[in-house]
Amino acid sequence: MRKKSILDLSIDELKEQLEDLKEPSYRAQQIFSWLYKKRMYSFDDMRNLPAPLRERLKTVYNITPLRLSRHLKSKDKSEKFVFELQDDRFIETVLIPSKKRNTVCLSTQVGCRYGCIYCASGLKGFVRDLRPSEITAQVLFLQREFNIHITNIVLMGMGEPLDNFLSVSKAIGIMNSPEAMGIAARKITVSTCGIVPGIEKVSRLGLQVNLSISLHAGDDRLRSRLMPINKRYPLKLLTSACEDYFKKTNRRITLEYVLVKDLNDSLRDANGLSAIARRLKAQVNIIPYSRVASLEFDPPLQKDVKAFKTNLQRKGVNVTVRESKGSDISAACGQLALP
Ligand code: SF4
Numbered sequence: 001m002r003k004k005s006i007l008d009l010s011i012d013e014l015k016e017q018l019e020d021l022k023e024p025s026y027r028a029q030q031i032f033s034w035l036y037k038k039r040m041y042s043f044d045d046m047r048n049l050p051a052p053l054r055e056r057l058k059t060v061y062n063i064t065p066l067r068l069s070r071h072l073k074s075k076d077k078s079e080k081f082v083f084e085l086q087d088d089r090f091i092e093t094v095l096i097p098s099k100k101r102n103t104v105c106l107s108t109q110v111g112c113r114y115g116c117i118y119c120a121s122g123l124k125g126f127v128r129d130l131r132p133s134e135i136t137a138q139v140l141f142l143q144r145e146f147n148i149h150i151t152n153i154v155l156m157g158m159g160e161p162l163d164n165f166l167s168v169s170k171a172i173g174i175m176n177s178p179e180a181m182g183i184a185a186r187k188i189t190v191s192t193c194g195i196v197p198g199i200e201k202v203s204r205l206g207l208q209v210n211l212s213i214s215l216h217a218g219d220d221r222l223r224s225r226l227m228p229i230n231k232r233y234p235l236k237l238l239t240s241a242c243e244d245y246f247k248k249t250n251r252r253i254t255l256e257y258v259l260v261k262d263l264n265d266s267l268r269d270a271n272g273l274s275a276i277a278r279r280l281k282a283q284v285n286i287i288p289y290s291r292v293a294s295l296e297f298d299p300p301l302q303k304d305v306k307a308f309k310t311n312l313q314r315k316g317v318n319v320t321v322r323e324s325k326g327s328d329i330s331a332a333c334g335q336l337a338l339p
Contacts, residue, residue: 002086006061007035007133007140010170011179023053029179035063036180039144066137068145078326081142085110085134089127092158093138095148096325103152106138108168109159114193116227118216118258120292120330121158129164135171139181153183156191156212162198169205176207185209191256196233199241203248211245212254213238213282217264218272226264235276242280253282258324259305260289261298270311277317284312284319290327 009017014028027049034046041063043054069090070082079095091107112119113126135155142148153175155161161168172188175181189210190202202211217223223230230238242253255277259265277284286309289299300308305321312319 003062005065005133032179072329074326074329101151107157108161132170152187154189162192162195194238196241203245215255259300261300274315286321290324
């Protein structure tokens with residue numbers, strides 16, 4: 001039987017397991033410290049645990065569920081890590097270093113069921129949800145094997161995070177916990193294509209995580225064409241869920257807008273986007289599209305990116321243009337795909 005990863009357990013779950021073994025609950029803190037602070041991959045190295053407990057843990061659990069399959073470096077300094085899971089599936093993780101921070105973009109599912117037409121992740125459909133350990137281990141691997149100080153987490157890789165809410169919320173709890181990774185909630189961003197009930201669940205988490213909506217269109221007609229989820233949760237429902245989220249959490253939402261040539265880069269599109277952004281008091285990130293070999297879209301011209309941005313600014317919208325990193329290693333937004 002395949003062993004379960006111990007990284008799947010929250011500290012309270014680990015305490016319960018230890019209680020069943022008649023071990024004191026402080027052992028859970030010791031084990032968490034070995035796993036997440038000292039980043040040990042072997043129970044034998046956990047020297048302050050009694051030998052019988054180490055043996056017992058070894059028979060029930062393994063530690064990391066990931067194996068590095070490929071590591072690619074972009075000329076813009078971003079890096080892509082392709083990980084093999086225990087069932088021989090693959091996921092991709094992207095590291096985006098900058099002067100002040102090291103951001104890691106995590107996958108939350110193998111494949112994706114939402115089929116946004118500009119995105120490679122959904123091309124082969126949905127395979128399965130990731131377990132919490134398979135999400136947190138992406139961070140742990142970079143910290144441990146490459147000694148990278150991860151400052152920010154974005155759940156924007158392969159998969160729709162709010163379609164795998166249980167695993168994602170548990171992974172966020174572990175990443176945020178001072179006993180584990182201790183990454184501040186404000187440094188963690190959850191992205192969604194617009195799963196309305198999931199947005200409500202995020203607001204109930206009681207954590208100060210950031211919410212980012214992949215909007216990509218300013219009206220229902222275009223958005224439904226680009227993102228089939230919009231037929232189920234059209235803009236009226238999506239924007240009112242975002243308003244509720246803002247009221248409950250007082251956290252400003254970010255709207256992500258991948259700008260594609262001749263698709264969503266007109267003045268009319270800018271007007272639709274600015275109306276939504278103003279209503280939500282949201283920050284807008286414009287991301288010029290990066291080409292995906294199997295798709296027929298084109299990146300926007302630089303002058304059109306500038307004009308689009310100016311149109312939004314004239315309407316009083318807070319807007320930033322973010323160059324998508326790692327396009328030469330297929331690590332940019334929308335480029336992560338199943339091999
Ligand atoms: S953009 Fe997100 S939700 Fe849409 S297909 Fe890609 S991974 Fe799935």
